[in-house]
Amino acid sequence: MSKANVSRYEQSKGNVRWNQVDALCRVYGVSDTERQELIDLAKNSKVKEGWWVPYHGRLSAPMQMLLPIENESSRIRQLATNVVPGLLQTLLYAQAIKTTPGKTLEPEDAGEFLDMRMYRQKILDRASPPDYHVLLDESVLRRAVGGPAVMAEQLDLLLERGQDSNVQIQVLPFGAGAYSAALSSFIVYGGPDPLLDVIFIENTVGSLFLEEEGAREAHVGGFDFLCREALDPDSSAELIAEARKTHLRNRN
Numbered sequence: 001m002s003k004a005n006v007s008r009y010e011q012s013k014g015n016v017r018w019n020q021v022d023a024l025c026r027v028y029g030v031s032d033t034e035r036q037e038l039i040d041l042a043k044n045s046k047v048k049e050g051w052w053v054p055y056h057g058r059l060s061a062p063m064q065m066l067l068p069i070e071n072e073s074s075r076i077r078q079l080a081t082n083v084v085p086g087l088l089q090t091l092l093y094a095q096a097i098k099t100t101p102g103k104t105l106e107p108e109d110a111g112e113f114l115d116m117r118m119y120r121q122k123i124l125d126r127a128s129p130p131d132y133h134v135l136l137d138e139s140v141l142r143r144a145v146g147g148p149a150v151m152a153e154q155l156d157l158l159l160e161r162g163q164d165s166n167v168q169i170q171v172l173p174f175g176a177g178a179y180s181a182a183l184s185s186f187i188v189y190g191g192p193d194p195l196l197d198v199i200f201i202e203n204t205v206g207s208l209f210l211e212e213e214g215a216r217e218a219h220v221g222g223f224d225f226l227c228r229e230a231l232d233p234d235s236s237a238e239l240i241a242e243a244r245k246t247h248l249r250n251r252n
Contacts, residue, residue, distance in 0.1 A: 051119055055112065062207035069198055071123060073189040076130050077223050081137040081185045083145065084154060087121050088134065088161055088169075093154040094118075096146030124167065133168045135226050136236075141171065141243035148251035155244040162237055170230035171239050183222040194220070 021042040025035040052059065052067045059067070070076070078085050083097060094117045098110045123129060136158075144151055162169040190197035199210035199219045210216070231239060 051122075052116070055116055058112070060207075062202070062209075065209065066200060066207075067120070069189045069200075070120070072191075073130050074128075074191040075133075075189075077133045077135075077188040077190075077220075079135045079183060079186055079223060079226065080140055082140065083143075084136070084140055084158070085134055085187075086117055087124060087132065088158060089117065089121075090150070090154050090157050091118060092150045093145055096150055124161070124164065129166045131166050131168075133227075134170070135223065135230055136169065136171050138171055138173050138239070138243075141240060142246075144247065144250070148247040151247040152244050152251075155240050155247070158240050159237055159244075162233060162240075168233055169236055169240075170227060170233060171236040172226060172230045173239060176229045183219070183226070186219055188216075188220060188223060 021038050022035065025038060030038070050067060050071055056064070076087075078087075083089075084093060086094070089097075091114060094114055095110070098113055124132060141155065145154070158169060161167045184203070185201070187200045188197055189200065194216070195213075197211075197216050197220065199215055201208045201210070210219070230236070
């Protein structure tokens with residue numbers, strides 16, 4: 001367990017994960033009975049507060065950890081190199097991704113996934129939404145996920161969301177050149193104390209949470225560097241609009 005985790009719990013910043021409670025109890029020599037009671041408290045305290053309660057039994061372990069962190073974060077920074085981030089996806093775009101060849105979700109599971117994906121986006125519209133800063137590789141705009149009509153609608157949503165005061169969207173154009181392969185898609189969840197930031201990385205083989213100081217510095221530093229390399233929000237919006245027109249031309 002990292003020092004950042006312990007500090008977060010000591011300052012009542014976020015729910016205590018049940019597996020962390022289990023680890024702490026073992027370190028402190030808590031009896032098995034008391035340990036199980038504390039684990040149950042941690043599990044119940046987490047799931048009762050979130051919108052994801054109805055889905056909890058069907059969520060993967062990484063998602064059970066991710067959703068509370070996402071829900072509690074006041075600042076989210078995300079680099080997206082392959083697809084539009086989930087918090088900014090339209091229903092049809094998300095559906096196109098989940099129904100591509102090779103996906104193993106059954107129709108009912110895909111429907112449930114889409115329900116959750118759309119519900120997650122509500123954090124951007126709540127009374128005190130997180131500050132959401134997104135870096136999109138230009139390839140995300142050009143890739144015809146679901147076809148031209150789906151992409152046109154998706155890019156419309158990006159343009160609309162980019163007008164929100166709590167959302168900032170920048171595009172890394174092809175002209176910016178290559179950037180470190182180590183900086184593939186990732187999300188930084190955090191708040192006023194950068195020492196408590198959590199890095200989330202998801203790929204085809206699994207999910208990873210990073211809280212070590214070195215990992216935080218590498219990813220946050222990389223994000224800040226790419227912000228300087230990317231187009232400013234206004235120029236990014238112009239490129240998004242141009243990509244939208246290209247998709248519409250390809251529709252015929």
